[in-house]
Amino acid sequence: MNVLAFERDAIAVLWVDTDGWGAAAAKRCLGDCGYHVGEVESVTAALQAARSQRFDVAVVGLPRIDQHSLELLGRLHATAKSMRVLVVVDEATVATAVSAMKVGVSDVLVKPVGDGDLERVIQASAEDAKVSSCAADPPSGGASRAGRSSILGTSVAIGTVLQWIDRVAPSAMPVLIEGESGTGKELVAREIHAASRVADQPMVAINCAAVPASLLESELFGHEQGSFTGAIASKRGLFEMADGGTLFIDEFGELAGGLQAKLLRAIEDGRIRRVGATEERQVRVRLVAATNKTLSDEVRAGRFREDLFYRINVLGIRLPSLREHPEDIGLLVKHFLGDSWTLGEGVLKALQQYAWPGNVRQLCNALERSKVLAAQPGIIAIEDLPREIVTAGGEPPLEIGGNVDLETLNRVHVLKVLKQHRGNKAKTSRVLGINRRSLYRLLEKFGSKHGG
Template sequence: MTISINDYKALSQELDPDKLQTQILALLLKLQNVERGSLWIKRDGMYECVEALGDKSENIKGIRISPQEQSIVGWVIKHGKMTIAEAGDSRHFSSLEKNFKIKSKLILCFPLHLKGQEVYGAVQVIDTSTSGEQLNLDPAYLTMLQDMVDIGSISLRNSLEFQKQRREYDKLSRTLSSIRSSRTIVGKSQSVNKALKLVENYGVTNYPVLLYGESGTGKELFAEEIHAKSSRAQKPFLTQNCSAIPENLLESELFGYVKGAFTGAIANKSGLFEAADGGTVFLDEIGDMDINLQAKLLRVLQENEIKPLGGTQTKKIDIRIISATNRNLEEDVRSGRFREDLYYRLNVLPLKLPALRERKEDINLLTTHFLNREAAYSHMLPKRMSPEAMSIMVNYNWPGNIRELENMVKQFQAMVPGDTITERDIPQHIVHPEITPETTPQRLVTPSGHEKPAATQSDLGSMTWSEMEYSYVMTLLEKYRWNISRAAHAAGINRSTFDSRIKKLGISKRGQ
């Protein structure tokens, strides 16, 4: 029997090592008209059978033979050449067939070459016929078989290497996915260490926590860390921004609703509180919650129960509430805008987060962290800051806090052509913060990545609509220290609309 072109093609194209091992062995058995054979790989200092065909093959596959033991496979791997052996050969590892009813009569074994004389395994075919004359031992035929084995050997080694690279790639992909999905509290300043100490202490309790801090200081990140340190860590952590949606919609999002509660309520729907049962709910911008809804939230804290919108029955729940605000709630209590009883219920464990200007020693760490993270997002090497550029970054007050710094790093990653960020790459309002917009033309970084002077009334016509909108949104955000609600109010639109424009323009509103 001869080898066809399709046989060679099948051996050269298969990338799955398990399938290729079977193909090589099955083809050899077919060409030699026998039914038993095995394929061995040198692995971890042993000779391991990775494939076996024929009677009792399940007892052979997975067997490992030490190089110190006599075996035909070991001899072939050591000497790198084909051999023919009878059952009585001193090299035969006969104990392997101790419980076999049909034993080997004649064994033909080929080395698996990688490149040149390097041998990484062996493949053997076994004649079990009574006469032991099934194998074709014609020298020319054996040479042809060795050529076929050599081709299969290279293909098998390539497929094994491919699988190894694939596993490494999958591992790297999982690592990158973990980096992308995880957010880390970065900082070594005294104020951050103090806050982290309180996170540790608060984590072991079940009391409500109220996070204070300017917009962009990472309040949600600290809330996640408190949850992770608590006994509820394996339960849900769900977030709701209280200023992002209207009052009636916010109530249905938090409490759920029953069928028929309002137009469009065609089925019962669980709310955030019920979905988070056993876990933690983070209520961001709690100070913007409507006064009527505050009363319903108070009942959740007092009675641990909820009543869905339009429902008549209450449901018991077990949740921990962590809330956050950038408002002065004590002042809101005095003005009657925020319920005093709710304030004291929420403020059992207060945690004040420092502004970035109060932790300048962390700016270098944060900048490096964001540069590395954004490089991982983009599958690029991270850029580095020149000492002069980093000094400018540290000296700037960052009114938008960590969020503003994060956005600046994204601009660096997208727009700086080289691998080093220098003073020339930093916007002028950061380089010269002492110069107000009224005394010097501002520079605008447009969504398309071009830098140009901020518009005056005389040159508005030179800007595209997206450039003008980008400039307007950034101006409002910086003016109101990245308070989305106040910026939206100043723009004369509701917060959700303003928020959607931020996303469309590519301006990140994510915290640290």
């Protein structure tokens, strides 16, 4: 066993050459790049080495992945949880690769592997390992993100999210953010980018649900001139636009099966191919994905690739819903309303008792609506809140919104909303929670010059 002693700050690689596959050139390349490489000839010996010394990455050469090797790989991962385990095999299937990831393997590479490709994967894994190894330490400078984040909240739930951002941001590994709609997934993605090593590079975002499925591949990977009807010129995709920075893919669970396979390749080796192109392009992109679905459920249902799920979920989190930290609602309300508005008696209690299926986004919209309908300038009273919030708090129902009682909409309220929307009756009726015919009836009743 040839295991080296080395300084703590160096990147340390444990080379496990079980089948004599060698790759001497790759090992020399690592040494030339300043890595420290310790070499053993079996996974059992690797277990002993990992117990006695600190390694960032273990590179394990195997002829194949079988049940015996899976057991050993799992033990190796458990011995040093911050160490990333890479496996290089003669052959592998999706099923065996997924099985390996389930026991803690970070990546599975199939021989032959180019020296440059191997070094790149080791580098990315080492960066992630160093993030994990200092996970219990305070962020850079010893300061908490609580005082410098755009994510508001003092609850334990939000504190956990902020700590997680500090831990994953410096890594180059993919990130998966799950959470209900309105929980702030894109805000978290932007915080990760801002705290990352590529914060000075672009962050490019796309919402898969907002792009037709037929155009999504072109948006992500680009296309060549004439590759399809309407492709009158070549176009860079978002991967190329985000090269060197971060690509944020929202509604990740909406990706079609064929596109999932192409995205997996882009994540694994950084190679993409424009639609209609014959040559691949190399990009270095930090991928952050978000979804309001539970992807593990989508995998079980056969709607999402299992291998892609395990590849993207290396550093994953599920954001808390607003009902899980109602103690933060007061702080959020103050932020959304500013200094010129206050809450009337019982309003904060009603807001905290409501379940908020639309989370923070719904809270913001409800406050904006209440400001428009407020009878007293600068004060939101209980009767100004949407009906469903008031009834959830056990208060008498207010007939505004849904099945509205038109008598409760006085002339001042209606004309104020109409003026704010510059006479647009469609927008006015939506804000008031009534249909357009009811709005015309009110305007006629009030004798407004805007009616008719």
